[in-house]
Amino acid sequence: MKIAEQVTFGTGRLDRATELRNDAAELARMARNARILPLWRGKPLIDQGPDHRFALAFLTLDHPILAARQKGLVFLGRDPQGPLFALDVSDWEAEGDALDPTVFFDQTWQRFPDTADTSGFGELRGVMAHLTPLEAEIAATARSILEWHRIHGFCANCGAKSTPVQAGWQRDCPDCARPHFPRTDPVVIMLITHGNAVLIGRNALWPRGMFSLLAGFMEPGETIEAATRREVFEETGVRVGAVDYLASQPWPYPSSLMIGTRGLATTTQISIDPDELEQARWVTREDMLEVFAGQNPDMLPARKGSIAHFLLTNWLADRLD
Structure with missing residues (x-):
């Protein structure tokens, strides 16, 4: 991209x-x-x-x-x-x-x-x-x-209180000498399409009408592509075939790296996991244009500045390549 x-x-x-x-x-x-x-x-x-x-x-x-x-x-x-x-x-x-x-x-x-x-x-x-x-x-x-x-003031190895060094970019344990470094948690956020439609969902805790792209944390030993397919299937039951990378965004809540991917769905039937999502739906490009124009009273676009908003905006403008 x-x-x-x-x-x-x-x-x-x-x-x-x-x-x-x-x-x-x-x-x-x-x-x-x-x-x-x-x-x-x-x-x-x-x-x-x-x-x-x-x-x-x-x-x-x-x-x-x-x-x-x-x-x-x-x-x-x-x-x-x-x-x-x-x-x-x-x-x-x-x-x-x-x-x-x-x-x-x-x-x-x-x-x-x-x-x-x-x-x-x-x-x-x-x-x-x-x-x-x-x-x-x-x-x-x-x-x-x-x-x-x-949230990382103590050594994960021995439990002693650690000390900031390297201008704040490292913490060292005075007891066991174990160094600790800032962590980043990788998260895949997926633009899943089928024909002219994109798959979106909402969490029950979100404000009324707020929908976004599906997202989830990567697991140890997992590739970006595998995580994309697993998360989409776990949350919605939709199967995904080809996956490619689009863009990434450091997201400081608290320390994630949002990895934006594009996936092509091979199935369309939705079966949501209620522990993950309240709703999931396919939305056509024409309907999403109305959402972004503020013309859909039941749906809000993803927050401006988020990678979800960035990916959807460029999908609508046909600028993903």
């Missing part, structure tokens, strides 16, 4: 400067004046401008809340303006709207002290399509690496 790297989060424009991760003196020097992206409970600091214009809101170490937590800095890399770091400030107690962990999409906005009136912590999925490609990549990288630190 010639335009594969246009997917949100997946443009590869960030210079990760891996050669600097072991240079403590240089990292300390850069951090003094670097731009730092704070994240609160997975939400980056965002500046909200007029007409739904959003941008990442960077701070510096002279911000008192950041200065007190600088041992947790993670070096993200460099962009044309200089070095970039991320910092988790989740222990800061926000005022106002609290995050509700039971909702599908967090719409709350938390103001951070000593920042612009237009700035606050916002859900990345709500603004990802409005950020520049580079900013989206920075935010996704920061969210993934900080979430990894949050």
